[in-house]
Amino acid sequence: MNVLLTGATGFLGTDIAERLAQKGHTVYTLIRNEAKANEWLKTLSSKTQKAVRFVFGDLMKPSGGLTENRITALSGEIDSVIHSAAYLSFDASERDRVFQINYEGTKELLHIADRLDVKTFLHVSTAYTLGMDNAGVESLYPPENRDFVNAYEESKCYAEHEVMAYQDRFHVAVLRPAIIVGNSETGEADSTFGLYGVMRAVELMKRHVQKKRQSTLDSFKIVISEEDKTHLVPVDYVADIITGALTNSSNGSIYNITNPSPPTNGMIMSAIRDGFNFKELEWIPFNETDQLSKLEQKMNEPLAVFEPYLNRTIDFADKNTKVLLERMHLNSLAMDRDMLDRIVSGFRNRHSEPERV
Template sequence: MNILITGATGFLGTQLTQKLVNDSHHVYLLVRNRKKLEPLYQSLTDEQQELVHVVEGDLLQAELGITPEQKTALQGQIDALYHTAAYLSFDEAERDLVFDINLYGTKRALAFAKSIGVKTFIHVSTAYTLGEATTGYENLHPTDGAFVNTYEESKCFAEHEVMAEQDNLKTVIVRPAIIIGNSQSGEADTTFGLYGILRTVYLLKKRAQRKSDDHIFHLLIEEDTVSNLVPVDFVIDVLHASLTHGQAGTIYHATNPNPPTNGEIFTAIKEGMDFDQVKIVSYDEKGELSEEEQRLNQPLEVFKQYLNRSITFDRKNVKALLNQTNQQDLNMDHDMLLRIVDGFLEEQ
């Protein structure tokens, strides 16, 4: 197949590209800057590189910033478009930019897909378009609900735009939960969620070693709450399966069927870092933290709603998809969590 990918230089887009060229698909990568593709090319063989085609453009521009000549060359040639590009920001001051990329960028991608005769449009959303609810279903969530942040709101609106095009395109939505590194290698390229915690604990250990300090540091995270972590390779498997077996107008939750509790995650972090001088405590104990500890916890505030709220995700559609493609569902155990921690440490 010939497959166009937006967001190709991102963590998910890069992994997806590698998966597709491994299957001998031709991939067309929408990029603003060719230099950002250098790490991707370095990971591919010479034969695989011949399957990669660069399409210079910009999601913020009409026609995706693609020249008329390039558009003509793509006309009728693209079988599927993976829309992975997004702007992950929780900063309300960036609301206009978040919506311009996540909502209006999606509308521009849909319009371009229709104009060149793309058959299948696979949209990468987020499992957190459910807003403040605690149960997420594999259908569209209302756009007039209460959202945790601008990012979630913009992605919810974008989903409605995608599904509104069902008469013109085969549209599929894949909703990943909190993406982490590769389940086997631990390799990652993200600072979101879990990695903010890993970075905090890592710096605390360095500080304790430097000062020969045996102080116990307290982080505000609810021990029994589950965090829906999903390794990037599992998300890629779901995206890949949706290319061949995804049903039109269907939403798939690329979520963890048995997500770990924060207590289990921290057990793995402390073991993997060989550092016991950190303890997680409930937000009920926030007033008992020292001023220094309150400062240490400040960077984690942005992830509070993701690390301290247990959410149940319906997975009927994704389980059927995995069964159709004979793929195993995610089974995250302690050893996998340790590999994720080790992958983080190797990058430090």
Template structure:
């Protein structure tokens, strides 16, 4: 089977590429930047490289930027599409760009898929298209009646509707990962967002505390609700489900790729504190910010965009996902403290630099 993959050079896309190659698929990666694509290709194993073919295009252009000639060449060669490309930004000033890429780009890709006469279209969305709710369903949400945290969530919600409108033309499915983190076994990750933004802030806090060892500064506070739970999902777990859905998903279905037993934020922060050997780190809830010093307030500012994700526990239904896992003969995610430790270590090893006290 031959798969047209968007977002191949991204964090999740790279792992999806590797899994597809391991399963014997040929990958046609939709590429906009040739230089970036070639650099990315050099990071892949020889076997994966052999399975990758570049398709130059642009999702912001009609039919993904492919000429009629190129479309004719690919028609009959492409069986399926995995759309994992997205523009992840929580900046209100980028609302127009977010919608152009995440919604209009999806629309153009659907048109291209129809011209290519593909059989299956998988859309990688986000679990947070539920907006500010606390209960996530495996069904489409109505964007007009929903309050969203940011334009990214909203754009992905509309894109899901666009995808589902094609289910009479070809097999479609929507996969909604929660907060993607590193490999479950190695902790390896190529990401700077989500949990990695939090760890980067902790890293900076530790450096500051070390510089102040001769002062009375004996702790540093980060704002995170201790008892709330956060749905972290390892990138390899997500990739396994996405690639498996090519043959085992049900047409018109939505899958919440979330964590059946999400860790508490206290458990996550304990793993970060110990992994960074930063015993001065403390965490307080969002209603205790008056305890923060001016310096702590300043260093917590970049984390404000994550408050809607770290200050509530969401219950996600996953009946469809469990059924898909059964068909794939895969176990549900079982994230324990040891896995969290590996994920933290993966970040530290990638970013570790000699520290000067």
């Protein structure tokens, strides 16, 4: 099968590309910068390198930046599209850019897919298109009059509606991962967002405490709701489901790729405290921030954007996903403390790598 993959050089996209190649598919990757894409290519297995074909384009431009000649050449050549490219930003000042890439870019890619006469279009969205609701369903959320946490969620919600409008032209499915973390076996990750933003803050806190060993500082507080649960999903689990959906999904279906037994934030923070050997680390709820010192307030500021995700427990329906897993002969995610420890260790042992574009 020939698969056009967007976002291939990203954290999740790289895992998807590797799995597609291992299954014998040819991977057409939409790229903007050839030099950076070539650097990314060097990080892949030899089999995947041979399976990759570059398609130069840009989702910020009409027709995805593809020329008419290129579209004509690819017509009838591409069997399926996996759209995993997205602009992940919670910065309100970037709302226009977020919508341009995540919403308008999806619309352009759908037009291209229609012209290429593809058979399947898989759209990688986010479990958090539900906005501020506490119950997630495997159907479209009406975007109007919905309270979204940020423009990223809102843009992805609108994009889902665009995708579903094409289900009479070709097979479509929406895959909604929750908070993606490192590989379930190795802990390896190429991400600075979500849980990795929290771990980065903890890392900085520990460095500060180490400098103050001779002072009276005996604890450092981070703000998080201990009893609430967070839906962490390993990148390999997500990539397995997405690639399996190419041949096992149902047309017009939505799949919540969430955690059937999400860990409590207390469990996550315990793994981080132990993994960093940071016995001074403590965590307090959001309604007790008056306990923070000025330094702790400053250290916690970058985590404020994650409060809506760390201060509530969301129950996600996953009936469709369970059926998909059964068709793929895969088990549902079973995240335990050992897996969390591996994920923390993966961050702690990370090495400097070329930036993925």
